[in-house]
Amino acid sequence: MSRMTLAAAAAALMASTCAHAAEPIALRDMGSFHVGGRLVEITGKPVKEVTFTPGGVPAKVDPNGTYQVEQMYVQYFLPQNEKGAYPLLLWHGGGLTGVTYETTPDGREGWLTYFLRKGWSVYNSDAVERGRAGWAQYPDIFKGEPVFLTTANPFERFRIGDGPGSYDPDPAKRRLMPGSQFPNEGYENFVKQNVPRWTTTDDAAIAAYIAEIDRVGPCIILFQSQAGSFGFKVAQARPDKVKALIAIEPAGVGDPAKVESLKNIPTLMVYGDYIERDSRWPKIRATGVAFADAIRAAGGSVDIVDLPKAGIKGNSHMIMMDKNNAEVAGLIQTWLEGKGLTKK
Amino acid sequence: MSRMTLAAAAAALMASTCAHAAEPIALRDMGSFHVGGRLVEITGKPVKEVTFTPGGVPAKVDPNGTYQVEQMYVQYFLPQNEKGAYPLLLWHGGGLTGVTYETTPDGREGWLTYFLRKGWSVYNSDAVERGRAGWAQYPDIFKGEPVFLTTANPFERFRIGDGPGSYDPDPAKRRLMPGSQFPNEGYENFVKQNVPRWTTTDDAAIAAYIAEIDRVGPCIILFQSQAGSFGFKVAQARPDKVKALIAIEPAGVGDPAKVESLKNIPTLMVYGDYIERDSRWPKIRATGVAFADAIRAAGGSVDIVDLPKAGIKGNSHMIMMDKNNAEVAGLIQTWLEGKGLTKK
Numbered sequence: 072m073s074r075m076t077l078a079a080a081a082a083a084l085m086a087s088t089c090a091h092a093a094e095p096i097a098l099r100d101m102g103s104f105h106v107g108g109r110l111v112e113i114t115g116k117p118v119k120e121v122t123f124t125p126g127g128v129p130a131k132v133d134p135n136g137t138y139q140v141e142q143m144y145v146q147y148f149l150p151q152n153e154k155g156a157y158p159l160l161l162w163h164g165g166g167l168t169g170v171t172y173e174t175t176p177d178g179r180e181g182w183l184t185y186f187l188r189k190g191w192s193v194y195n196s197d198a199v200e201r202g203r204a205g206w207a208q209y210p211d212i213f214k215g216e217p218v219f220l221t222t223a224n225p226f227e228r229f230r231i232g233d234g235p236g237s238y239d240p241d242p243a244k245r246r247l248m249p250g251s252q253f254p255n256e257g258y259e260n261f262v263k264q265n266v267p268r269w270t271t272t273d274d275a276a277i278a279a280y281i282a283e284i285d286r287v288g289p290c291i292i293l294f295q296s297q298a299g300s301f302g303f304k305v306a307q308a309r310p311d312k313v314k315a316l317i318a319i320e321p322a323g324v325g326d327p328a329k330v331e332s333l334k335n336i337p338t339l340m341v342y343g344d345y346i347e348r349d350s351r352w353p354k355i356r357a358t359g360v361a362f363a364d365a366i367r368a369a370g371g372s373v374d375i376v377d378l379p380k381a382g383i384k385g386n387s388h389m390i391m392m393d394k395n396n397a398e399v400a401g402l403i404q405t406w407l408e409g410k411g412l413t414k415k
Numbered sequence: 416m417s418r419m420t421l422a423a424a425a426a427a428l429m430a431s432t433c434a435h436a437a438e439p440i441a442l443r444d445m446g447s448f449h450v451g452g453r454l455v456e457i458t459g460k461p462v463k464e465v466t467f468t469p470g471g472v473p474a475k476v477d478p479n480g481t482y483q484v485e486q487m488y489v490q491y492f493l494p495q496n497e498k499g500a501y502p503l504l505l506w507h508g509g510g511l512t513g514v515t516y517e518t519t520p521d522g523r524e525g526w527l528t529y530f531l532r533k534g535w536s537v538y539n540s541d542a543v544e545r546g547r548a549g550w551a552q553y554p555d556i557f558k559g560e561p562v563f564l565t566t567a568n569p570f571e572r573f574r575i576g577d578g579p580g581s582y583d584p585d586p587a588k589r590r591l592m593p594g595s596q597f598p599n600e601g602y603e604n605f606v607k608q609n610v611p612r613w614t615t616t617d618d619a620a621i622a623a624y625i626a627e628i629d630r631v632g633p634c635i636i637l638f639q640s641q642a643g644s645f646g647f648k649v650a651q652a653r654p655d656k657v658k659a660l661i662a663i664e665p666a667g668v669g670d671p672a673k674v675e676s677l678k679n680i681p682t683l684m685v686y687g688d689y690i691e692r693d694s695r696w697p698k699i700r701a702t703g704v705a706f707a708d709a710i711r712a713a714g715g716s717v718d719i720v721d722l723p724k725a726g727i728k729g730n731s732h733m734i735m736m737d738k739n740n741a742e743v744a745g746l747i748q749t750w751l752e753g754k755g756l757t758k759k
Binding site (some may be wrong): 095096097098099100101102103104105108110121122123124125126127128130132133134135136137138139142144146151165166171173174178180181184197202203205206207208218219220221222223224228251258259262263264265266267268271273296300301322323338351354355 | 439440442443444445446447448449452454457465466467468469470471472474476477478479480481482483486488490492495499509512513514517518522524528539541546548549550551552562563564566567568572580584603604606607608609610611612621641643665667695698699758
């Protein structure tokens with residue numbers, strides 16, 4: 072490429088980038104709501120005096136009474152020019168919240184605004200026990216204890232680094248997966264998104280996700296990691312309302328005895344890179360593929376995309392945050408269009 | 416008013432309502448980030464095996480290591496047609512999150528979109544320990560225990576109901592304050608917004624709010640209840656960056672020894688109704704008024720609006736959720752315009 076051509080190409084690229092950045096997002100509405108949950112009675116505890124603000128006026132707080140627990144938070148953005156045939160629900164993975172789909176840890180656009188710009192009504196939630204959904208006393212209401220992750224843990228377990236011991240506080244000293252697409256310099260921002268999680272609240276999460284669908288109506292669900300089992304199980308509970316499933320590296324699947332219920336729901340499964348190098352991911356992926364095979368055997372349609380085989384290399388478990396997140400979102404958008412899920 | 420005039424007025428009102436509902440929100444950008452926080456080392460704990468997903472592949476979780484704690488979550492919406500001279504930061508009260516300012520519990524527009532439609536860049540946060548900010552182990556990192564509120568507690572303490580015993584699960588049987596503006600039928604949705612809180616994390620919250628201002632730059636802060644002390648103290652720490660303060664029923668104030676630092680920051684304090692009927696609010700309000708007097712004595716400017724005296728009656732502590740929330744927002748907007756804080 073000659074110097075002139077290169078300069079022209081660079082100018083064109085800049086113009087296109089600026090045009091995109093300048094493109095406003097026009098919303099016909101935005102807002103939030105909570106769904107689901109239940110009331111629990113607690114009795115037999117002593118009354119406390121709580122000074123909520125240092126130096127403030129103490130208030131009596133009687134811990135006995137009724138508590139609202141296990142609700143879920145949903146934030147929605149409805150585009151002015153709607154092009155999706157159904158709303159798109161984004162369900163995050165374990166130890167995370169809806170922040171997963173917002174700005175990436177290195178400050179780029181996340182999938183929430185990507186799909187919003189494409190004309191989808193987007194519903195982004197914080198599952199039961201996470202973020203703006205709140206959480207309940209344990210062991211009184213939640214049965215287990217919360218799990219906290221060290222700074223290093225997701226780096227080594229989410230196929231950003233090359234396994235145990237690969238993390239170092241200094242970004243330059245980290246043993247990244249070769250060709251990793253994760254924005255390494257933003258890793259600390261990603262860690263700030265991590266929140267405590269329980270491993271004993273799955274039933275409550277599923278109940279709340281069902282309540283979300285019952286409120287929103289017919290929809291498409293995009294879900295990741297822990298939400299793998301939520302996405303498939305909720306679709307099995309509401310097969311008529313779920314119009315498509317997009318499973319990003321699902322860590323769990325639905326009920327194998329009820330695959331029949333998924334046969335009319337077009338499904339896309341997406342897996343990133345380095346599966347073979349990891350100690351757990353080959354088995355996790357195999358579970359997903361076996362579930363897909365069972366759906367197909369029941370007459371359903373599942374497309375599995377292993378990104379490296381499709382020429383998209385270097386993706387971690389956090390595909391929606393990776394440097395090529397827009398490329399993968401484009402692949403999903405194309406799949407949705409191909410399934411006739413955009414407005415005519 | 417004749418029947419014809421009434422019909423014409425109703426038609427005009429409907430047209431104006433529909434026009435408002437149809438008016439799109441045009442954003443030049445939206446997204447989120449985390450600010451602040453620190454790293455804490457935990458040692459000497461046994462390694463656990465955690466099965467994150469029921470039936471999934473167990474992972475070893477070593478609780479020893481470095482934890483990211485005390486960061487804060489900020490979500491921002493930047494209007495295409497910016498009319499505010501500075502970004503508007505919204506800081507919620509105790510046991511709540513940024514949801515405070517979104518859709519009201521009965522499904523109307525909250526202050527976030529109200530001010531966004533008026534052309535303000537709005538930054539809505541979840542303070543340290545709340546919502547999408549996450550929280551840390553106690554007593555290892557956070558020193559105290561979290562406080563949980565019963566369903567009845569905010570109703571009786573936030574001047575929605577008329578004091579202790581006024582709550583009933585049946586909305587029709589509740590003893591509301593006379594003429595209450597709180598959307599009683601939506602009270603259960605409000606309770607779903609409540610999250611556990613600590614009373615030992617104020618210093619961390621202040622540090623994170625300062626980090627927010629250092630990132631966003633010169634700004635206006637609107638804060639409520641618990642954030643009263645945060646708003647004033649942070650302004651005292653960054654007096655050159657804070658261009659106005661709007662204190663909605665502040666439950667705490669700043670450092671009385673440093674009121675001098677607030678003298679160049681125009682300040683508005685807003686109090687709702689029923690203050691005299693409550694056991695704690697007369698003292699809380701008196702503390703706010705005394706602080707305002709001290710700022711004035713130091714040469715500063717504070718406007719105190721007691722809503723009932725301004726003819727706006729029936730407001731609870733949750734003014735941004737009350738049925739007349741848009742009327743009070745209008746009062747704040749007018750004050751901001753009067754202080755010359757909108758673009759020329």
